[in-house]
Amino acid sequence: MREKSVTLPDGRAIRAVTAGERPGPLVVFEAGMSAPGSSWIHTQREVSARHRTLSYDRAGYGGSDVDPHDRTLDRITDDLTALLDALGETGPVVLVGHSWGGPIIRVFADRHPGRVAGMVFVDATLAEVMSTRNAKVAARFFTLMSLVARLGGKGLIRRQTFRNGVSPEISAADVEIMTSDYATARAMKAGSREALQIEAALPLLRRLQEKGTPDVPTVCLQAGLVERGMTKWRPLFNRHTADLMDAAPQGRMIVVEGAGHLIPQESPAVVRETVFGVVEQLV
Numbered sequence: 001m002r003e004k005s006v007t008l009p010d011g012r013a014i015r016a017v018t019a020g021e022r023p024g025p026l027v028v029f030e031a032g033m034s035a036p037g038s039s040w041i042h043t044q045r046e047v048s049a050r051h052r053t054l055s056y057d058r059a060g061y062g063g064s065d066v067d068p069h070d071r072t073l074d075r076i077t078d079d080l081t082a083l084l085d086a087l088g089e090t091g092p093v094v095l096v097g098h099s100w101g102g103p104i105i106r107v108f109a110d111r112h113p114g115r116v117a118g119m120v121f122v123d124a125t126l127a128e129v130m131s132t133r134n135a136k137v138a139a140r141f142f143t144l145m146s147l148v149a150r151l152g153g154k155g156l157i158r159r160q161t162f163r164n165g166v167s168p169e170i171s172a173a174d175v176e177i178m179t180s181d182y183a184t185a186r187a188m189k190a191g192s193r194e195a196l197q198i199e200a201a202l203p204l205l206r207r208l209q210e211k212g213t214p215d216v217p218t219v220c221l222q223a224g225l226v227e228r229g230m231t232k233w234r235p236l237f238n239r240h241t242a243d244l245m246d247a248a249p250q251g252r253m254i255v256v257e258g259a260g261h262l263i264p265q266e267s268p269a270v271v272r273e274t275v276f277g278v279v280e281q282l283v
Contacts, residue, residue: 001045005063006056008082015063016056016083020048024283025094025117027275029055030080032099034142034191036062036181039098042170043264046272051094051279056083060190062181071193073201077107084115092117094279096271098264100125100194103201106208113214118278121220121241122271123261127205128240129233135198142195146188154183164225164260167268178265215249217281219274224257 001019027047029040037055044053059067069075094117095105102124109116145157158179166175220241226234245251259267
């Protein structure tokens with residue numbers, strides 16, 4: 001796991017972590033809203049045993065500079081593109097996006113279909129379940145969590161985040177690394193800035209969902225556990241995802257029974273094996 005600072009064209013620094021030496025497509029991990037790149041640490045380490053991998057902190061998270069501009073979906077995708085360009089990774093990559101990372105990789109694939117070899121959506125955000133009201137609730141929530149972190153409530157943030165626990169596959173050391181940049185006022189503020197742009201992004205997200213993904217191996221991993229507050233939304237969420245995968249040329253959906261929204265932390269083996277399966281279709 002090699003950490004490096006990458007300078008974007010506008011001078012901002014982005015912290016990136018690369019791992020793996022073998023030839024083949026790069027596997028790029030995109031984290032969810034309010035989460036640093038280290039949220040993928042366990043999965044990245046496991047996947048890098050077979051493939052080259054990349055995770056990174058979006059602007060304002062962990063070791064990356066704050067962006068003075070609004071953190072729109074387009075702006076975030078610009079940063080991902082610039083990061084890959086700066087690393088010389090202009091060939092087709094396998095994109096893995098959790099939660100809000102899903103829309104980010106969807107926009108990237110729409111802009112650069114020739115640079116996408118495969119896609120894995122992990123309980124990825126859809127326009128149908130991210131209503132205007134839900135978008136506003138998310139922004140307020142992260143603003144509140146930023147205050148909680150400043151008041152010393154990092155433990156509360158961790159408990160709220162990992163309310164279903166963490167897989168025993170993930171070591172205590174990795175959990176600590178995963179949360180050290182997450183349970184902070186800085187991360188919560190960055191999440192709030194992204195959440196403030198959700199409502200404006202919904203028309204774009206709807207259009208891209210209707211358009212569909214490139215003709216590449218594509219898998220959606222969906223939570224099977226109906227968590228608190230998701231009694232109405234979880235069936236809708238999974239049904240719309242199934243419809244998208246039915247329409248995708250090489251799409252399929254897997255329901256991860258017993259896992260909630262944080263599939264990468266609750267069922268990392270499923271994510272790992274799914275990524276392996278997608279890459280193996282390409283080599």
